[in-house]
Amino acid sequence: MDGNASALEREVLRWPGVSKEPGRFGATSFRYGKREIGHLHHDRIADLPVTAEMREHVLSEGRARPHRAGVKGYISHPLENEEDVAAVLEILSQNYDRAKAARRDSQTTEGQR
Numbered sequence: 001m002d003g004n005a006s007a008l009e010r011e012v013l014r015w016p017g018v019s020k021e022p023g024r025f026g027a028t029s030f031r032y033g034k035r036e037i038g039h040l041h042h043d044r045i046a047d048l049p050v051t052a053e054m055r056e057h058v059l060s061e062g063r064a065r066p067h068r069a070g071v072k073g074y075i076s077h078p079l080e081n082e083e084d085v086a087a088v089l090e091i092l093s094q095n096y097d098r099a100k101a102a103r104r105d106s107q108t109t110e111g112q113r
Contacts, residue, residue, distance in 0.1 A: 037095035
């Protein structure tokens, strides 16, 4: 793993509740609970789940591309420099926040039953 990928991994794993596990095709998957917040391939491409609104915004900035395997709801972002690391961390952070909110919501719903 190169320096940019290592820096990204170190930062994401500092977030409470985030773990890593082997993903498909040799990727490293980052998870909050059971929910994937993104994964990183050995060729330094981060595949990130995004909302439709996030997708349009990220693609309009020009670095990210639609998911290279055509998976809807994901984008692929290269990890070539520090600016890429910052951009991918921003998306991962948003995904982390959404995952935490979803977990909170499901726990609240379960507690009301």
